[in-house]
Amino acid sequence: MKKETVINDIKTAGVIVSAALVLNSCDGDKKALSEKQMQTVCHKTDSVVKTDQYYRVAHSMNYLADKQVNEYRAKNKSLVKKYSSSYIKKEIKEEKLYKFMMSSLKYETMALDDSDVIIDAEDYVDHSERNDNINYIRRNERWFNDLMLYLSGKYNDRQLLNSEFFKIIKDKNLRQSFEHNTKQIEKLSAVVHDTDSVQNSIYTKYFNEYKSEEMKTKKR
Numbered sequence: 001m002k003k004e005t006v007i008n009d010i011k012t013a014g015v016i017v018s019a020a021l022v023l024n025s026c027d028g029d030k031k032a033l034s035e036k037q038m039q040t041v042c043h044k045t046d047s048v049v050k051t052d053q054y055y056r057v058a059h060s061m062n063y064l065a066d067k068q069v070n071e072y073r074a075k076n077k078s079l080v081k082k083y084s085s086s087y088i089k090k091e092i093k094e095e096k097l098y099k100f101m102m103s104s105l106k107y108e109t110m111a112l113d114d115s116d117v118i119i120d121a122e123d124y125v126d127h128s129e130r131n132d133n134i135n136y137i138r139r140n141e142r143w144f145n146d147l148m149l150y151l152s153g154k155y156n157d158r159q160l161l162n163s164e165f166f167k168i169i170k171d172k173n174l175r176q177s178f179e180h181n182t183k184q185i186e187k188l189s190a191v192v193h194d195t196d197s198v199q200n201s202i203y204t205k206y207f208n209e210y211k212s213e214e215m216k217t218k219k220r
Contacts, residue, residue, distance in 0.1 A: 032211075032215060033211065033214055033215065037214045037217075038214075040210075040214060041207060041210045041211045041214055042207075044206075044210045045203060045206045045207045045210055048206050049199075049202060049203055049206060052202055052206075054198065054202060055198075055199060055202045055203070058195040058198040058199050058202070059195070059199060061191060061195045062191075062192055062195035062196060062199065065188045065189075065191040065192045065195065066188075066192050068184070068188050069185055069188045069189055069192060072181045072182075072184050072185045072188070073157065073181075073185060075177075075181050076157055076178055076181045076182065076185075077108075077151065079174055079177055079178055079181075080147060080150070080151075080160070080165070080169075080174075080178065081105055081151075083169050083171055083174050084105055084144070084147055084169065085102070085105060087168070087169055088101050088102060088105070096129065096133070097133060097136065097137075100112075100129075100130070100133040101133075101137075101141075101144060104144075104148060105147075105151075108148070108151035108152060109148065109151070109152050110130070110133070110134050110137070110148050111130075112130060142164040143163070143164045143165045143167065143168035143169065145164075146160060146163035146164050146165045147160070147165050150163075150165075157178070157181070157182040157185055158182055158186070160178075161175075161178060161179060161182055166178075
């Protein structure tokens with residue numbers, strides 16, 4: 001089945017089961033149903049969605065799209081770290097700053113003295129020196145600060161693409177590859193979002209049906 005056909009099937013499923021709903025937790029309305037009844041509702045819902053054609057298609061597409069998003073993100077990270085490392089080796093002459101930047105690049109954070117990241121002894125930088133380096137970087141090497149925001153997850157790929165980073169690391173091949181990967185990430189992220197919505201909508205539809213049945217049983 002072609003990718004476009006599968007996506008169309010997912011969109012059709014979304015229309016059939018109406019607009020996407022936020023998936024309710026199986027903790028549900030404890031006052032309306034007993035814990036055992038809620039477990040029954042959840043068990044029935046979990047079982048039926050496994051056999052629902054549209055849910056299964058959406059689930060498969062969601063898994064594949066999410067996997068590809070992570071692969072493209074890994075490629076982008078690898079690219080910027082490679083080119084940044086080359087730039088630092090060529091342009092950064094001050095020894096302490098050079099060491100700090102290379103260590104930060106290695107661990108993808110500038111918080112080398114008080115973070116949860118386990119670092120090697122030779123990469124350790126005391127608190128005072130770390131702050132001096134960070135302040136200097138924020139004033140004079142903004143491209144590196146943008147890079148660290150990206151590597152630590154505070155910037156997404158598009159934000160880095162539009163940041164100071166690519167004004168300093170001027171390499172046509174890097175930019176083209178990074179931009180291509182970013183476009184793919186954005187397209188695939190939309191698929192992840194849409195298929196999440198379809199799965200949630202279908203699950204909620206069945207969940208509410210079985211919950212209604214259990215409530216009718218309780219009233220008898």
